Amino acid sequence: MEYRRLGGSGLKVSVITYGNWLPGADPSLTADCVHAALDVGITTFDTADIYGRPEFGAGERALGEALAGVRRESVVLATKVCMPVGDGPYDKGLSRKHIMEGCEGSLRRLGTDHIDLYQAHRYDEETPLEETMVAFADLVHQGKVGYLGVSEWTAPQIDAAAALATELRVPLVSNQPQYSLLWRVVEERVVPQCLESGLSQIVFSPLAQGVLTGKYLPGQAPPETSRAAGKESERFVGRYMSDAVLGAVARLDPIAKELGASVAQLALAWVLGRPTVASAVMGASRPEQIRDNVAGAGLKLEGDVLAAVDAAFIDSEHGDLVERDPAKTAQMFAIMDAWKR
Numbered sequence: 001m002e003y004r005r006l007g008g009s010g011l012k013v014s015v016i017t018y019g020n021w022l023p024g025a026d027p028s029l030t031a032d033c034v035h036a037a038l039d040v041g042i043t044t045f046d047t048a049d050i051y052g053r054p055e056f057g058a059g060e061r062a063l064g065e066a067l068a069g070v071r072r073e074s075v076v077l078a079t080k081v082c083m084p085v086g087d088g089p090y091d092k093g094l095s096r097k098h099i100m101e102g103c104e105g106s107l108r109r110l111g112t113d114h115i116d117l118y119q120a121h122r123y124d125e126e127t128p129l130e131e132t133m134v135a136f137a138d139l140v141h142q143g144k145v146g147y148l149g150v151s152e153w154t155a156p157q158i159d160a161a162a163a164l165a166t167e168l169r170v171p172l173v174s175n176q177p178q179y180s181l182l183w184r185v186v187e188e189r190v191v192p193q194c195l196e197s198g199l200s201q202i203v204f205s206p207l208a209q210g211v212l213t214g215k216y217l218p219g220q221a222p223p224e225t226s227r228a229a230g231k232e233s234e235r236f237v238g239r240y241m242s243d244a245v246l247g248a249v250a251r252l253d254p255i256a257k258e259l260g261a262s263v264a265q266l267a268l269a270w271v272l273g274r275p276t277v278a279s280a281v282m283g284a285s286r287p288e289q290i291r292d293n294v295a296g297a298g299l300k301l302e303g304d305v306l307a308a309v310d311a312a313f314i315d316s317e318h319g320d321l322v323e324r325d326p327a328k329t330a331q332m333f334a335i336m337d338a339w340k341r
Contacts, residue, residue, distance in 0.1 A: 001041030036287035082121035094124035149174035155193035162197035200278035214263035265296025
């Protein structure tokens with residue numbers, strides 16, 4: 001397992017981060033996957049107060065229980081605040097009230113006295129950024145939070161937050177965007193801003209909701225037990241399910257085989273080779289998936305392979321099949337907000 005620094009800080013994370021959004025509130029599944037992650041050297045665990053619908057906080061609780069008995073100093077615990085965790089007016093956002101109360105709730109559910117990386121799950125347009133950053137800074141100064149991060153923020157938002165973090169002398173070290181071979185909207189603006197501001201990327205959905213595993217084939221219905229066959233598939237994986245995109249993914253298979261790897265391992269290695277990426281968040285519905293993913297983390301891609309991968313996503317009829325529009329970062333807010341409602 002490789003470990004990389006977050007931004008300019010001294011904090012190192014494993015290049016694979018275990019994310020418990022997928023197991024959610026199933027404690028036994030979470031425990032099995034967490035133990036498998038620890039066995040292969042994963043030290044970084046990412047969750048959020050909203051994970052575990054319909055019981056908000058269940059994901060944090062399950063993760064805390066799974067890590068009980070593990071030496072606290074041997075892992076990095078990351079969680080998030082901002083998304084609605086109830087129906088009340090104070091159950092969401094980045095106000096000082098919600099951040100302070102949200103942190104106390106996360107600490108309690110995780111069974112710990114400090115959070116290593118506390119992340120703003122989205123940007124809050126209704127709260128002054130200075131109020132948000134001062135609240136985060138107070139948690140750092142109280143010893144309840146070690147480092148700060150954001151998730152799916154735009155470049156100007158990151159720039160403003162980084163300036164306040166410098167003024168408040170607190171470590172803002174990471175951004176957590178969606179990023180994969182198919183979704184590269186952060187490359188034009190967000191990644192350069194993070195480089196300038198000293199933030200690393202801890203990316204989520206590096207396999208594009210499972211599409212980049214190669215299990216979905218053009219012209220064929222998705223497997224009945226797959227995410228693409230679920231009732232909420234259109235909100236997440238649905239945008240990737242065209243025959244053109246699935247055909248492009250299929251073109252990755254011979255490239256991966258030349259390297260002795262799977263399509264998923266190739267896609268993961270591509271993400272981990274990109275500028276400013278420190279770690280990729282991987283969920284798992286089975287412990288063996290974790291072991292397979294880790295094998296891809298050590299794969300190094302050379303120039304000719306990278307060129308072949310890029311060429312696979314150019315379709316003679318549809319052109320470039322990769323989503324690159326930087327405005328889509330902002331649009332993710334609306335997508336996620338609608339889902340939470």
